Amino acid sequence: MSDNVLYTDLSGYYDLMCADINYQAQSNNAHRLQQIFGNGGKRHLDLACGTGPHIHYLSQENYQCSGLDINQPMLDLAKQRCPQAQFELGNMCEFEVADAYDFITCFLYSIHYSGDIPRLTRCIDSVHKALNVGGVFCFNAVDKDHINNALSAKHSVVQQDCRFSFGSSWYYRGEGDTQTLKLSIEKTSAETTQVWTDEHPMVALNFNTLQALLTPYFDIHVFEHEHDKIVPWDKVSGNAIFLCVKK
Numbered sequence: 623m624s625d626n627v628l629y630t631d632l633s634g635y636y637d638l639m640c641a642d643i644n645y646q647a648q649s650n651n652a653h654r655l656q657q658i659f660g661n662g663g664k665r666h667l668d669l670a671c672g673t674g675p676h677i678h679y680l681s682q683e684n685y686q687c688s689g690l691d692i693n694q695p696m697l698d699l700a701k702q703r704c705p706q707a708q709f710e711l712g713n714m715c716e717f718e719v720a721d722a723y724d725f726i727t728c729f730l731y732s733i734h735y736s737g738d739i740p741r742l743t744r745c746i747d748s749v750h751k752a753l754n755v756g757g758v759f760c761f762n763a764v765d766k767d768h769i770n771n772a773l774s775a776k777h778s779v780v781q782q783d784c785r786f787s788f789g790s791s792w793y794y795r796g797e798g799d800t801q802t803l804k805l806s807i808e809k810t811s812a813e814t815t816q817v818w819t820d821e822h823p824m825v826a827l828n829f830n831t832l833q834a835l836l837t838p839y840f841d842i843h844v845f846e847h848e849h850d851k852i853v854p855w856d857k858v859s860g861n862a863i864f865l866c867v868k869k
């Protein structure tokens with residue numbers, strides 16, 4: 623299986639896989655952070671936007687939303703969901719914009735798709751160049767030192783006489799700047815069961831290194847990975863929300 627079939631041939635299952643995610647709460651929280659720390663501007667870009675769930679909710683807060691993603695099938699679904707938004711096929715590690723943004727987001731740990739630290743650095747540099755003065759970059763991330771290879775998340779959904787079971791887990795081998803996001807989809811109908819497994823190469827780093835990469839470009843605020851309240855990071859949790867204000 624190719625390493626991005628979930629975002630190409632199986633993109634039609636993506637929203638089912640994410641049915642448990644409270645995108646509205648995530649989007650509301652990002653909006654609150656932008657109101658507190660941002661420049662008040664309304665030009666928004668979602669990196670690795672997928673099928674556009676955050677754009678859907680942030681449009682309701684009167685942002686003029688755009689999305690960038692590297693897989694056209696995901697953008698096609700995003701355009702169906704958010705016909706008013708602009709979408710562009712591109713790589714978040716090397717994008718340029720004609721008109722700068724006030725608010726750039728990147729959720730569901732998608733910043734890790736930059737793959738390794740040199741490309742993550744190029745992504746951060748591209749985001750910085752794409753922001754207006756006082757603009758903010760908001761994303762979530764995981765700390766490689768807190769990855770538990772034994773943990774996995776699973777959930778099932780029934781749709782049109784089929785039962786879908788989705789699984790996801792991180793795997794970090796304990797050294798280096800790469801880790802793997804393992805995903806699985808099992809589709810069971812009355813007659814058959816089909817199983818797909820996907821392994822996505824991701825950048826691995828700890829939060830000290832991430833903050834060191836961001837510091838030349840941004841003032842950084844780190845929060846607990848909560849979406850119904852804003853709580854400063856306790857410096858222990860292995861996942862967090864980063865809010866970065868352009869210097």
Ligand SMILES: C[S@@+](CC[C@H](N)C(=O)[O-])C[C@H]1O[C@@H](n2cnc3c(N)ncnc32)[C@H](O)[C@@H]1O
Binds near residue numbers: 712
């Ligand atoms: C886990 S999904 C997240 C989608 C969306 N942000 C969400 O929260 O549901 C990851 C997305 O990242 C996109 N992606 C992967 N590598 C990328 C890259 N280098 N540049 C832009 N998008 C990328 C994939 O196509 C996919 O849509």
